[in-house]
Amino acid sequence: MSDTDGKPEDPVMDEESLMDHEPEDIPDHLRDEALDGHQIKKLAEERIAEMQGEIDGLKDQLLRVAAELDNTRRRADREKADASKYGITSFARDLLSVADNFQRALDHTPEDPTTMDAEALNGFVGGIRMTEKELLTVFERNGVVRIHPAGEPFDPNVHQAIAQVPGGGAAKDIVVDVVAPGFLIGDRVIRPAMVTVSTGAEATASS
Template sequence: MSDENKTTEEQPAEVSPETEAAAAQSDAAEDSGDDPIEVLRAENAELRDRALRAMAEMENLRRRTEKEVKDARQYAVSGFARDVLTVSDNLHRALEALPEEDRRNADAGVAALIEGVEMIERDLLNQLEKNGVRKLNPEGQKFDPNFHQAMFEVPNTEVPNNTVVQVVQAGYVIGDRVLRPAMVGVSKGGPKEAAQPQSEAGQTVDKSA
C-alpha cells in the first residue's frame, strides 16, 4: 500500500458541532449519573416552553398592533370632527334665533331658505355619524360626569336628584371616547333614588338628526 493511501485511511471522520455538543451532554449526564434520555426530555420541554412563550408574545404584539391601527383609523378624525361641530352649532343657533311666529308667517322664499339650512344641518350630522361621531341626548338620564358637564342646577322635587332636565348644548362621542361633553342643567331637591348610571354604551343617541 502506498504512503498516500495510508494517509487517507488514517484521517478521522469529521464530526458536526451539534453531534459533539450532544455527545458532550451525554457524557456529562453519564458522569453525573443522570439518565441521558431524561436530560434530553428536560431540554426538549424547556425549548418547547420557550417556543410557546415566543408565540404568545408575537400574538399579543399582533393584537396590540391591530388595536392601535384600528384606534388610529377611528379617532383620526377627532380634531376635524370638533371643528365641524362648531359649524353645526352655528347652524342650529341660526335656526333657533328665528321666532316660531316668523317661521309660520314666512313667505315661500324665506321658508325655502329655512328648510335648506335644516337640511344642511341634518346632512352634516349624518356625515359625522358615518365617521363614528354620535350625538347624545341625555335629557331625563342620571347626570354622568364622564359624558355631561353641569352648567346649573334646577330646583325640582318631581324628578330624582341629579337628573338631566335641560340640555344647553348637545354632547358627542366618537367610538367609546367623549368628543365633547353635553352641557346640561341638573335637577336639585328631588328624591335621592335616581335612575341607573349611564355608561357610554347606555347613553341615548339622538336619532332625530
Template sequence: MASDPTAGDAPAEMPVESAEDLDIRQPADLERQIEQLKAENADLQDKHLRAMAEAQNVRRRAQQDIEKERKFGIERFARDVLSVADNLGRALSAVPVEESLDPGLRNVITGVRATERELQSVLERHGVTRIEALGKPFNAEFHQAMMEVEDPSVPSGTVVQELIPGYLLAGRLLRAAMVSVSKGGPARTAEASNER
C-alpha cells in the first residue's frame, strides 16, 4: 500500500477560524493605530534629536574644559611662583648704589638680576604677563588701590607708585597690582581715562 505524501504529523485539513480569531479590524481602528504609531514615531525622533544635541553639548563642554585646564591649569603654581619674583624684586630694591659695593657683591647682584629676568621670561613663556601700572589711569579690574597720594602735578586717579606688581594669566587676572593713586591733581580727560 502506497503511503500518502500528505499524510504525516500535520492534519490534512486546517480548521476554518472565526472572524474574531482572524483579528480583522475595521478601517477606523486601523487609522487610529496608524495615528498612534505616527505619534510614537514623532516622539521617538524628538527624543533621538534631543539626545544627539545633549551628547554634542557634552562633547563641546568637555572640549572647553580641556582647553580651560590647558590654559589655566598652572594658575595655582603661577601664584606661588609670583612670591619668588616679588622677593627677588624686593632684594634688588634694597641693594645700595652699586658703585659703593665691592666687586664680589656686585657680581652677586648681577646674578640676582639675571635670575629675576630669567624668571620673568619663563613666566611670560607660560602666559603669565606683568600688568603695567605705573603712570596709567587707575583701573579697578587690574589695580588695587592701597593708598592715595596728594600730587597736584599728576592727573587725579593716576597710578603713581606700584607697591606689588600685578599679573595676568592668558589675559585673565592672576593678581591685581597693589598701587598708590594720585588725588588732588587736574581731572583726567575722557581719552586718558579709557587707557588700560
C-alpha cells in the first residue's frame, strides 16, 4: 500500500524483525528507533538486575537480624533460668557458717540436756545467741531486714495481728507482744510480724 503522496509505507517491523534484516535494508529512522529500544531494554534489564541484588542483600540482612534476635532471646532465657536457679548462691554461701555453728552446738549437747551443769548450759545458750546474731548479720548483708515491732504502732502493711489484748497502760493499736518477727527484702514483705495488739482498754476484773 502507499500513502497519500504515493510513497510506499515503511514496513512495520519489531525489534526482532529489524535484527533479521541487513542494516542497509532498514530505513534510517527505524534503525535509530530499534537501537534506542534496544538500549532502553538493556538499561531496564541492568536496573532490574541491580534491584534484585539490592533485594537479595536486604533479605540477607533481614535473616541476620532475625538470627541475632533469636540468639538474644535464647541468651536472655538462659540468663533468666540461671538467675532463678542460682540467684541465692551468695546468700546460701553466707548461711553455711551459721549452719556450721548450729551443728557444733548440737554436737556438744548431751542426749539428755538435763544432765548439763550450769556452766555447760550457759555455754550452750551463749553459743546459740552468738549464732543468732551471726544469722541476723547474714540477713542484713543480703538485704533481709527483721521486723520486731514491740511497743510500736500497729502497721497492717508489715504486721499481722493474731490477737487483741487489753492495754495494760498501752495506747490503742500498739504492738504489745511479737509472737514471730517479720522480714523484709527492700520494700517487699517476706513475712509480716505476727503480733498481739492493745485495745487501749483495761482488763475488767472478773466477778
